[in-house]
Each structure stands twice: as C-alpha cells, then as structure tokens.
Amino acid sequence: MRPALSTGRGGQVLRPRPPAAPRRARSLAALALGLALAAAVGAWAGRLPPYAPPPPPDRFGGPLAPAPLVSRGRRVASRPPGGEVLVDGRYRTSAVWCGGHPTPAAPAWVAIEVGGGHDRLLLSFTSSGNHDWRDQVNGAPADYRIETSADSRDGADGHWRTAVSVTGNPVRARAHALDFHHQRWVRLVVTRLPEPMNPWGLFLDEIDVHDLSRGGTxxxxxxxxxxxxxxxxxxxxxxxxxxxxxxxxxxxxxxxxxxxxxxxxxxxxxxxxxxxxxxxxxxxxxxxxxxxxxxxxxxxxxxxxxxxxxxxxxxxxxxxxxxxxxxxxxxxxxxxxxxxxxxxxxxxxxxxxxxxxxxxxxxxxxxxxxxxxxxxxxxxxxxxxxxxxxxxxxxxxxxxxxx
Structure with missing residues (x-):
C-alpha cells in the first residue's frame, strides 16, 4: 500500500523523503572513505617517510630540525682523481684531495652521487691545512660553483645546472644550501685559487652534504x-x-x-x-x-x-x-x-x-x-x-x- 501524500501551503504535494541514515552510520562511512583515501595516498607516496610538523619554538629557539648527513661513503668522481677521500669522515689529515691549480678553462671538480629523494641540500667543504677561518694559503678555493645533475651516469657526463656560484671566497670552510629536487649528483667545481697560494694548489679534506628536505635547522x-x-x-x-x-x-x-x-x-x-x-x-x-x-x-x-x-x-x-x-x-x-x-x-x-x-x-x-x-x-x-x-x-x- 502506498503511503498517503500530504499537502503543504497552497496545496503543493509533498512527497515523503527517504529515511535519513543514522548520524553514527554517516560518520563511520566518512571515516571509511577517509581511511581508503589515506591508503591510496600512502600507496602513491611509496617509501616517503612520515612527516610530523615541528613543534613551536621554545624559549631558547629549539628544538632544532634534523639535517641528516647523507654524503659519507657515497660514490665519488673527480678531476684530478682521488676525490673519494672527501667523503670518508676524516678531517685535518694528510689524506686530502689535491686539485692542483684550477682555471676557468681547466677547472678542478669533485662530484658526489647523493641519490634521489632529497629536495634541498647543504654542502660544506673544509680546507683544514689552514688553521684559522680566514687562512687560505694552504689550499682553499677562491672562485667556485656548485652544480647538480639528474641524469649523469658517472659524475662527468650528463646535463648539469648551476645551483650556487661564488667569486672571491675569503675563508677556508663554507656551507651552501641548494635546491636538489629530482636531482641525483652534486658537484663542486673550483675555477680559481686566491693569492698567495702554496706551490701545490688546491687541498680539500672533506665535503659534507646534509639533507634539508624536511626543513633542517x-x-x-x-x-x-x-x-x-x-x-x-x-x-x-x-x-x-x-x-x-x-x-x-x-x-x-x-x-x-x-x-x-x-x-x-x-x-x-x-x-x-x-x-x-x-x-x-x-x-x-x-x-x-x-x-x-x-x-x-x-x-x-x-x-x-x-x-x-x-x-x-x-x-x-x-x-x-x-x-x-x-x-x-x-x-x-x-x-x-x-x-x-x-x-x-x-x-x-x-x-x-x-x-x-x-x-x-x-x-x-x-x-x-x-x-x-x-x-x-x-x-x-x-x-x-x-x-x-x-x-x-x-x-x-x-x-x-x-x-
């Protein structure tokens, strides 16, 4: 038997509405949909690590966000050869990379295969044959650039883009942040040394590369x-x-x-x-x-x-x-x-x-x-x-x- 139709103002026929789903049932359905979407996003994201927003700063300015070291023991290519000592974790030793006397036409360079999954990096170098920060005579660079590549196979070939360019560097140790989205290699290219300089030229003892992708501070x-x-x-x-x-x-x-x-x-x-x-x-x-x-x-x-x-x-x-x-x-x-x-x-x-x-x-x-x-x-x-x-x-x- 059909339900009776009621009339509203002006004799308008009002058809009965289907019974509303209970509020709890609607909430559970929304939750299930949300979980399904989250699972789909998780599958799409692959191996991306979970992200937790940093807490607000405390009265001293902390907590600091981590900047993991990602260069130790990585594959290295260099010209002149020997650049693998730059990722061995040893500073201020006789095991240094000797880059000679680079020029713009014949630069010295060292490339590190950091790998994918990093959006932003911090690259630092040290020339620890020099004692004070402003000492350079024992091998620090004056002019250099930092390049990145997404398609290089060996640190020498492929396409390279310049992320940082420096002229007249006055110190023995420096650090630079750079964009690394969709890149795999990072390369330090030295084109000039300061005067005066030791007879043997460029000496670097370590390059550290830190991951800033999660806002490292x-x-x-x-x-x-x-x-x-x-x-x-x-x-x-x-x-x-x-x-x-x-x-x-x-x-x-x-x-x-x-x-x-x-x-x-x-x-x-x-x-x-x-x-x-x-x-x-x-x-x-x-x-x-x-x-x-x-x-x-x-x-x-x-x-x-x-x-x-x-x-x-x-x-x-x-x-x-x-x-x-x-x-x-x-x-x-x-x-x-x-x-x-x-x-x-x-x-x-x-x-x-x-x-x-x-x-x-x-x-x-x-x-x-x-x-x-x-x-x-x-x-x-x-x-x-x-x-x-x-x-x-x-x-x-x-x-x-x-x-």
Missing part, C-alpha cells in the same frame, strides 16, 4: 679565537667532535658545523666577525660566541658581547656564549672577571647557558697544552661539554625526530 658555526680554531677542527685526535657527540646523544641528528676561529681575536673584533659569519653562512642557525681569552676589561667586553648577541638575534639566529676557560698561573684571573659578565648577560637576555669551560679546566689544568689551548683530551672534553650544554635545543632522549 641543525647548523652551527663556532665563532671564536685560537681556542676555537684548535678544538673544532675535527682532527682524528679531537674525535668525537661536537657533531659526533650530538649524534650519539640524539639519534637522527648530525649537526652541520663550521669552525670560524680566528687567532688573537679580541672582543672589539667580534661584532665585525659576526657580520661576516652571518653573511657567509646564512644556514647556520646557532652562532657560538667563544671569545674573551684575549681580553681583560669587563665593561668593554660586555658592550661588545651584547652587540654581537644583538646582531645574531636580529638575523633570526640563536646565540650561545660559553664561560671562558680557566688559565692556570695567571697573576690576575681575568676569565673569572669576564665570566661574571657572561653569566649576567646570559641571564638578562634569556640565552641558553653555554658550557662551563672555566670550571672544567680549573679542575683539569693538565688538559691545557700551554696553559691556554686545550690538548687533544681537553678538546674532546670541550666537545662533550658543548653537547651536554645544548641538549635543550634537541628533542628529549627517546623522542623521535620529526622527519
């Missing part, structure tokens, strides 16, 4: 005096370095680091050096200000320290200041006077406190080779102290890094 520059130059050169006797120490504490992380040490650095030179670091290393998220061992005037030191911090923060970076190392045998304990300034400025400006290098070397003076510079054991301990002090910039132990 784990980039560090250690700005300081000769202590910085000595400790953070990552020589075999100074391993585990800061990067290795952080990697051991925080799985999934391996900081990209550059040592910007300059011998005899005084506080009055620090703001200018900060400007150079910010300009030459734009991907360095954390800037360590490790000077003071050559200084003695607390008021002047404070003024330049605060200005250096201001410039770092104005550039959107994180500034960290360690306590100045103890110096045994000095008639006046200048580090103690200046560390009172470090403590006050760190607290006033809300900085993450750096390691207490004063207390460590006061208690371990035998780890100072000459009463000022750490020996090999002291360098390793400094890197360990740094890794411990900056742990708040990384996820807690056991947490999974966002990829």
């Amino acid at each position: 784990d980039g560090w520059v250690f700005l300081g005096d000769s202590i910085t130059s000595t400790v953070f050169d990552r020589a075999p006797a100074h391993q585990p370095s800061f990067a290795e120490a952080v990697a051991a504490r925080h799985p999934g992380y391996f900081p990209a680091m550059v040592s910007a040490g300059q011998g005899s650095l005084h506080h009055r030179d620090a703001p200018r050096l900060v400007d150079e670091v910010l300009a030459l290393l734009p991907e360095a998220r954390v800037v360590v200000l490790g000077f003071g061992s050559n200084d003695g005037d607390p008021a002047a030191f404070r003024a330049d320290l605060v200005e250096a911090i201001r410039r770092v923060r104005a550039a959107g970076r994180i500034a960290i200041v360690p306590r100045i190392p103890f110096r045994p045998g000095s008639p006046v304990d200048y580090p103690a006077r200046l560390n009172a300034v470090v403590d006050e400025v760190t607290a006033t400006l809300g900085l993450l406190p750096g390691p207490d290098l004063y207390a460590w070397f006061r208690d371990h003076p035998e780890q100072l080779a000459d009463g000022l510079h750490p020996d090999d054991r002291g360098a390793v301990e400094m890197s360990r102290l740094w890794a411990e002090a900056v742990a708040p910039l990384y996820p807690p132990a056991g947490a999974v890094a966002a990829r």
Whole structure:
C-alpha cells in the first residue's frame, strides 16, 4: 500500500523523503572513505617517510630540525682523481684531495652521487691545512660553483645546472644550501685559487652534504679565537667532535658545523666577525660566541658581547656564549672577571647557558697544552661539554625526530 501524500501551503504535494541514515552510520562511512583515501595516498607516496610538523619554538629557539648527513661513503668522481677521500669522515689529515691549480678553462671538480629523494641540500667543504677561518694559503678555493645533475651516469657526463656560484671566497670552510629536487649528483667545481697560494694548489679534506628536505635547522658555526680554531677542527685526535657527540646523544641528528676561529681575536673584533659569519653562512642557525681569552676589561667586553648577541638575534639566529676557560698561573684571573659578565648577560637576555669551560679546566689544568689551548683530551672534553650544554635545543632522549 502506498503511503498517503500530504499537502503543504497552497496545496503543493509533498512527497515523503527517504529515511535519513543514522548520524553514527554517516560518520563511520566518512571515516571509511577517509581511511581508503589515506591508503591510496600512502600507496602513491611509496617509501616517503612520515612527516610530523615541528613543534613551536621554545624559549631558547629549539628544538632544532634534523639535517641528516647523507654524503659519507657515497660514490665519488673527480678531476684530478682521488676525490673519494672527501667523503670518508676524516678531517685535518694528510689524506686530502689535491686539485692542483684550477682555471676557468681547466677547472678542478669533485662530484658526489647523493641519490634521489632529497629536495634541498647543504654542502660544506673544509680546507683544514689552514688553521684559522680566514687562512687560505694552504689550499682553499677562491672562485667556485656548485652544480647538480639528474641524469649523469658517472659524475662527468650528463646535463648539469648551476645551483650556487661564488667569486672571491675569503675563508677556508663554507656551507651552501641548494635546491636538489629530482636531482641525483652534486658537484663542486673550483675555477680559481686566491693569492698567495702554496706551490701545490688546491687541498680539500672533506665535503659534507646534509639533507634539508624536511626543513633542517641543525647548523652551527663556532665563532671564536685560537681556542676555537684548535678544538673544532675535527682532527682524528679531537674525535668525537661536537657533531659526533650530538649524534650519539640524539639519534637522527648530525649537526652541520663550521669552525670560524680566528687567532688573537679580541672582543672589539667580534661584532665585525659576526657580520661576516652571518653573511657567509646564512644556514647556520646557532652562532657560538667563544671569545674573551684575549681580553681583560669587563665593561668593554660586555658592550661588545651584547652587540654581537644583538646582531645574531636580529638575523633570526640563536646565540650561545660559553664561560671562558680557566688559565692556570695567571697573576690576575681575568676569565673569572669576564665570566661574571657572561653569566649576567646570559641571564638578562634569556640565552641558553653555554658550557662551563672555566670550571672544567680549573679542575683539569693538565688538559691545557700551554696553559691556554686545550690538548687533544681537553678538546674532546670541550666537545662533550658543548653537547651536554645544548641538549635543550634537541628533542628529549627517546623522542623521535620529526622527519
């Protein structure tokens, strides 16, 4: 029997509506559709790792996003040959790549097959035959470019596009971010050396390539005096370095680091050096200000320290200041006077406190080779102290890094 038809206003016939699905049934149907779509997207995405959006910054600017090292042990091609030593993880050794005297017509180049799946990279090189950051005579390049290729088979053939071009490089170690979408090879091409230069020409000891595809911000520059130059050169006797120490504490992380040490650095030179670091290393998220061992005037030191911090923060970076190392045998304990300034400025400006290098070397003076510079054991301990002090910039132990 048919249901009776009802009439609305004006005698309009209203036909009965089909019964509505229960709300719970509609919700379950929507959920099932969503799961099916998610499964389809997952199948389409293949082996892409899951992505978790980074948490909001904490009061110190962390947590840092990981920038995994992806170049160690990769396939390498070079001209002149021998470029495989550049991905062996050994810095400041006699095992270096000798590139001769390159020119624009006859460049020296080294290519690394990073492989696919990376949208953005950070490439850094070191010429560790030079001690200070601004030393170049022992093999650093002046003019160079970084190229990428999607179709090269051996690092030499194929099509190459220029991602970065540099003229007049003034330092021994540098890092550059570059687009790597749908690419497989990255190549450093050196076309000119600075003057003066050693008779044998270009010497590089390592190239590190880090993956920035997931927004990596784990980039560090250690700005300081000769202590910085000595400790953070990552020589075999100074391993585990800061990067290795952080990697051991925080799985999934391996900081990209550059040592910007300059011998005899005084506080009055620090703001200018900060400007150079910010300009030459734009991907360095954390800037360590490790000077003071050559200084003695607390008021002047404070003024330049605060200005250096201001410039770092104005550039959107994180500034960290360690306590100045103890110096045994000095008639006046200048580090103690200046560390009172470090403590006050760190607290006033809300900085993450750096390691207490004063207390460590006061208690371990035998780890100072000459009463000022750490020996090999002291360098390793400094890197360990740094890794411990900056742990708040990384996820807690056991947490999974966002990829």
